[in-house]
Amino acid sequence: MRIDSPKSQYPMRKAYPDIDTFRLVAAILVVAIHTSPLTSFNGYADFLLTRIVGRVAVPFFFMVTGFFLYKDEIIQRNKLISFLKKTSLYYLGAILLYLPVNWYSGYFKSGNLGFTVVRDVLLDGTMYHLWYLPAAITGSIIAYYALKHLSLKGAFLFTFCLYVAGVLGDSYYGLTKSVPVLNGIYNGLFRVMDYTRNGIFFAPVFFVLGAMLKKRRCEFRLSIIFTVIFMVLMAAEGTILKDNNFMRHDSMYLLLIPLMYFLFSMLLHRRGTQNHGFRDISLIIYIIHPLIIILIRGASKVLGIERWTVYNSLLHFILTVIFSVLIALIITTLKSKVRLRYHV
Numbered sequence: 001m002r003i004d005s006p007k008s009q010y011p012m013r014k015a016y017p018d019i020d021t022f023r024l025v026a027a028i029l030v031v032a033i034h035t036s037p038l039t040s041f042n043g044y045a046d047f048l049l050t051r052i053v054g055r056v057a058v059p060f061f062f063m064v065t066g067f068f069l070y071k072d073e074i075i076q077r078n079k080l081i082s083f084l085k086k087t088s089l090y091y092l093g094a095i096l097l098y099l100p101v102n103w104y105s106g107y108f109k110s111g112n113l114g115f116t117v118v119r120d121v122l123l124d125g126t127m128y129h130l131w132y133l134p135a136a137i138t139g140s141i142i143a144y145y146a147l148k149h150l151s152l153k154g155a156f157l158f159t160f161c162l163y164v165a166g167v168l169g170d171s172y173y174g175l176t177k178s179v180p181v182l183n184g185i186y187n188g189l190f191r192v193m194d195y196t197r198n199g200i201f202f203a204p205v206f207f208v209l210g211a212m213l214k215k216r217r218c219e220f221r222l223s224i225i226f227t228v229i230f231m232v233l234m235a236a237e238g239t240i241l242k243d244n245n246f247m248r249h250d251s252m253y254l255l256l257i258p259l260m261y262f263l264f265s266m267l268l269h270r271r272g273t274q275n276h277g278f279r280d281i282s283l284i285i286y287i288i289h290p291l292i293i294i295l296i297r298g299a300s301k302v303l304g305i306e307r308w309t310v311y312n313s314l315l316h317f318i319l320t321v322i323f324s325v326l327i328a329l330i331i332t333t334l335k336s337k338v339r340l341r342y343h344v
Helices: 019-033 043-069 078-099 098-103 113-125 131-147 153-166 172-177 182-191 203-215 222-242 256-267 279-301 314-342
Strands: 013-014 272-273
Touching: 013 019, 013 153, 019 256, 019 279, 019 314, 043 078, 043 131, 043 172, 043 222, 043 256, 078 098, 078 131, 078 172, 113 131, 131 153, 131 182, 131 203, 153 203, 172 279, 203 256, 222 256, 279 314
Parallel strands: none
Antiparallel strands: 013 272
16 A cells, blocks of 8 residues: 555545445445344345345455456456455455364364365355455456456456356256256366355456446446346346245346446446545455454353344344444554554
């Protein structure tokens, strides 16, 4: 992170302020996915919030990276290498942070530990939310080579085919099970990975979609209209799949692709001052919120207040967001002061 002047806590430049704002929204949506804030009130409302609206969060993060890495007909190699180094360091730190949780949960007592560790580090993540980091690494590499050797349209078609293959192992798995050949293929696939929601099938298309939006995007009013339309249509898609028991998992929808195109187009419309602090804060929230969930549950049990702070899903969500944001602000503030002091 570059410091422009001693008076600024974060570097500021003319860019896309709505992208930064939505980083925080997306991070909070991820917290919602893992706390299900509306389950105490209405299960279907929680499904719409967490399994429909919330599913824009991770693709958004991938698209942001693809958008800023892309230039001159390809993802820039030097920027990609820098991104891979930073993401790998974050991932290593996150793995170490959650080692005590893994140990306490009996992770290291599981059978075939060597295979499990390799699979989780490379694909599934060593905690349920950490899959995003290896997916970002793998997905960005696949997108880079797709854009390097194919046209922009060809790279999109290639990564879209990977995405469709992933969808058949995710929300549309009910169709896959009904076709013996496909069922056998995916059963073999799931011996290697827990989900198709990973850096091979899920992430690459959103990196490429972010790159595409560097070149072409939709007009602002149409972006708003089509974002609303495709959100409603995706809610219908998810509801139908859920009601017919098609879902093995609920991260990948066919309509998520056009929804993300128009949503991202809408966020690119306004130009203004960008605050890079939001980027750091959103990433920290993403990484630490499961630890906050564990601490809230543990403290609530000791204090005998689980009825309000755990079993009330909305309050549980609010507390998780508040403490995650506070810790993220503390970390980013300390990080900024250290960099200011040493002029990094």
